[in-house]
Amino acid sequence: MTPLFEQVTIPTGHSWGLLWRELDTIPFIWHYHPQFELTLTVNARGQRYIGDHLGDFEPGDLVLLGPNLPHTWSASERIDGAQPMLAVVVWFALEWVEQLAACFPELQSLRQLAARAGPALHFSAETSARSADKLLQLHALPVPQRLPLLLDVLLDLAGDTGARPLASMAQALLPDGQHKRMAIVFDFMHAHFREEIALETLAQRAALSLGAFHRCFKRHAHCTPGEYLARLRIGRACQQLIESDLAIAVIAQEAGYRNLAHFNRQFRAARQVTPRAFRRQYRHASRVAP
Template sequence: MRPQYEHLTLSPGHSWQLLWRELPELPFLWHYHPEFELTLTVNARGQRYVGDHLADFADGDLILLGPNLPHTWSASERIDPARQMLAVVVWFSRDWLVQLQTSLPELAGLLQLGKRADRGLQFSATAAEAVRPLMLRMENLSPAQRLPLLLELLLLLAQDEQAQPLASIASAPIALDAQRQRMARVLDYMHAHFQTEIPVQLLAERAALSVGAFHRFFKRHTQLTVTAYLAQLRIGSACQLLIQTDKSIGAIAQQAGYRNLAHFNRQFRAAKGVSPREFKNRYR
């Protein structure tokens, strides 16, 4: 199966990204992205796929993945059935590591850790146990408080001589060839401007393709039409605003890129199975 390219966007004011993901199960989503990924999995038992490597995993599994390395986790068994599975995920770029070393030579070991992660690294039980409480604290901290915690845990992991590489040398990370660079340019623009009307002609020009060829190119790389992809972005943004703000439904629709409230309500219900107001009430 060909892995899907995943476009990650940093939140405003962040140089790296944290995801706190609670789910009843971990679905199989074979994908890759240009960022490093550090993932701690809690209360789950299943299979982990990294490049050509397949292994079982359980509670406390801690993995660092290098850029463009295909991967996924798949699990349907919760160790404690009364609790959700939890994946705590940190993403950061190679440029971020390079800038750290340039500004703070004391952190040179982190760049070496990044090089070791090109094939994926599974950390020892001792290292994972030491890092686990640090990662679990992050959710309740401000971005400024999270940063020193991240540096502390990465320095701990850099000292783990028992960490094991996962994928074989032959299973190299996917190179960002011309096609994927072209796709990245398009997605960067869509993620930055989805609140506005985006003519397909403009996206086609960024990809240096005709409109017809661009539609086929976009569908091949994302498995979605341009309209469906934009709807995902806008509905995702609306969900964040519904949970995190007290703005009116109309104001949220406008901010998410919808000029017609009725159209927003229909698309939201189609995507989430409930109205925006019902969705908001779930989180009050």
């Protein structure tokens, strides 16, 4: 199941995009685009598919997706049958974030938000509720008044310590400057995750001692190098399970696993289902989509 490329068009005279979409059902359309996407889902209950993440969502679900991350929502259950489902979608480019942060030092936290959103962020219930109230006002506002309200939402999201990443197959975007050293390490790991990578090799690339590297890595990735490498491998396997018909043994080997039984154990521990069941869930969703 190859994701479709979506051409997101930002209207002339606008620096970001807004979509107010009322639907009877939310169809399964597996797609991606180069913009960040903030999606609020109202009056709907169903499933969200983001990269290798598959999870249920409830009304008021709020997610920020990074660029080029395959995703879709799917729902046929309305909470209030007399009202349509509603998706409020905001699109913006990384350059938009960088330009805002460069012009206004007060908006530096937006850079950190963008860096964390690579694998998609799901926000805490409290922050989502506050943000939903504001996002639902955007559509009715005159265009010039929308931007301050959107920035208010994004700054609130940037401060949400309860936000959690959803997918593992996207590389989080890293801002320049102090993170450049770790960007070199992440690039190397993403290029060589199928191989055995020694911790010493990564530390050398970061020009740090082993101890300093381990602390620095954990601060940026919120996990150990070994855990991050495992996420990359499982993420690659999930991508192949979704998008190809390759045998599971072949997928395991291409993801860097030399032992199929070990792969199956690691996959089940990470996704709570077997590789075969994971593939079946996605294919069933695509078949029953309205």
